[in-house]
Amino acid sequence: MTEYVYLNGEYIEADKAVLPIRTHAFLYGTSVFEGIRAYYNSEEEQMYAFRVKEHYQRLLASAKVMWMKSPYTLEEYAKITRELLKKNGYKTDAYIRPTLYKSSIKVGPTLTDNEDSFLIFTTPFGNYFGTEKGLKLCVSSWRRTSDNAIPPRAKVSGAYANSALIKTDAHESGFDDAVVLSESGEVTEGSAMNIFLVINGVLTTTNTTNDILVGVTRNTVIELAHELGIPVKERSIDRTELYNADEIFCCGTGAQIVPVESVDHRIIGDGKTGKITKQIQDLYYDVVRGKVEKFKGWCMPVYD
Ligand SMILES: Cc1ncc(COP(=O)(O)O)c(C=O)c1O
Known part of the structure; x- marks a missing residue:
């Protein structure tokens, strides 16, 4: 065709x-x-x-x-x-x-x-990551470009040289992807996805001012968490909070909702998809296919 x-x-x-x-x-x-x-x-x-x-x-x-x-x-x-x-x-x-x-x-x-x-x-386009297992992430030795260099808030193609280095070096070292730190050492996001941690039942994600692309999926996750009654906190996140989180997942248009199995070889939780991650994932996959009336306004029908 x-x-x-x-x-x-x-x-x-x-x-x-x-x-x-x-x-x-x-x-x-x-x-x-x-x-x-x-x-x-x-x-x-x-x-x-x-x-x-x-x-x-x-x-x-x-x-x-x-x-x-x-x-x-x-x-x-x-x-x-x-x-x-x-x-x-x-x-x-x-x-x-x-x-x-x-x-x-x-x-x-x-x-x-x-x-x-x-x-x-x-x-x-199918799934960007395999759906069977969670991601094995490392913390990248590359830093995210800062708002005063190439602003991550703007989705500029030239900035993806940064993502390309992050993703490729993670891959070459045997990881699926990487968490990137800002120039000041705080967690930002993955090579092309935002990150959520579950800490004591609170869904925790970076601030929009932490050198991230402010993801549409990130916003969707926050809205769905409200729907499910899961508390959400936006704040700066330290590297070692990753290791001790109860659950971690990444999200993005390409990645969708993908659980994280380990970061720098530290197993997250029991290494399986966490309870809150699963709740968000299940609702997300129904919402995007137009199966949830309340969120159908997000779905633009293509065929007459
Ligand atoms: C650097 C980066 N962060 C986050 C995301 C997630 O954004 P969205 O959910 O809008 O796809 C992407 C996806 O394109 C990205 O490239």
């Missing part, structure tokens, strides 16, 4: 979508992007794109940091996304990658006097 992408205001065949090699975003990593999931609900034969509005809101916030003008409104972004998914007609879960990028053909890093363009591609 032909796969389409959205580029320069048109839906075109994916293999015809090419960019000039001197595109600014390619030379300097000057694009901002989102990763959105769409879930196929086979009983309803419907596809639901999850929290589209919140993802595009964050895209616009990232764009502002990077001196970009958005060519579309939030409603227009949602409409284009839906149209593209419809054209691609998946009957399976999918990943959506909208990108706003500096498109001038230009040498030199300046962001102003530099055009902005928008594209989206989509692809069928």
Whole structure:
């Protein structure tokens, strides 16, 4: 089946979508992007794109940091996304990658006097991590870039050189991923996911000011915890609190809700998926497929 992408205001065949090699975003990593999931609900034969509005809101916030003008409104972004998914007609879960990028053909890093363009591609997408076992994490020797270097709050493609080093070095050392510390030594997040600890029954996560990408899934988890009556605390987290946590899980659009088995070879709890993690996981997987009426507003139906 032909796969389409959205580029320069048109839906075109994916293999015809090419960019000039001197595109600014390619030379300097000057694009901002989102990763959105769409879930196929086979009983309803419907596809639901999850929290589209919140993802595009964050895209616009990232764009502002990077001196970009958005060519579309939030409603227009949602409409284009839906149209593209419809054209691609998946009957399976999918990943959506909208990108706003500096498109001038230009040498030199300046962001102003530099055009902005928008594209989206989509692809069928299963689980990013295996679902059988929890993650084995290490604490990375790399530090998260700080808000005053490359702000993690903005989802800038160039910043993912940091994630790439973190993830690759963790992998090469036999871990699934890593927890990254800030320049001041506090826990931030994983290479591309936020982190939650359960400490004495309290779901604990970093502050939004701890050099993290403020995840849409992080917000979803907090909302679901409220629904389940689980107390939530946002605060700075020390490295050794990881070792002593009762449960840990990571979350993100790609990662979804994934339990952590160990950190730096210290087993978390009994090494199995914890009770609170499981409660959040179960509710999350129902919510994203549009199975929970109360949260259906987060799920954008794709097919008519
Ligand atoms: C660095 C980083 N942190 C956290 C997340 C989780 O964000 P979200 O839940 O919005 O996907 C991501 C996911 O893309 C990420 O790249």
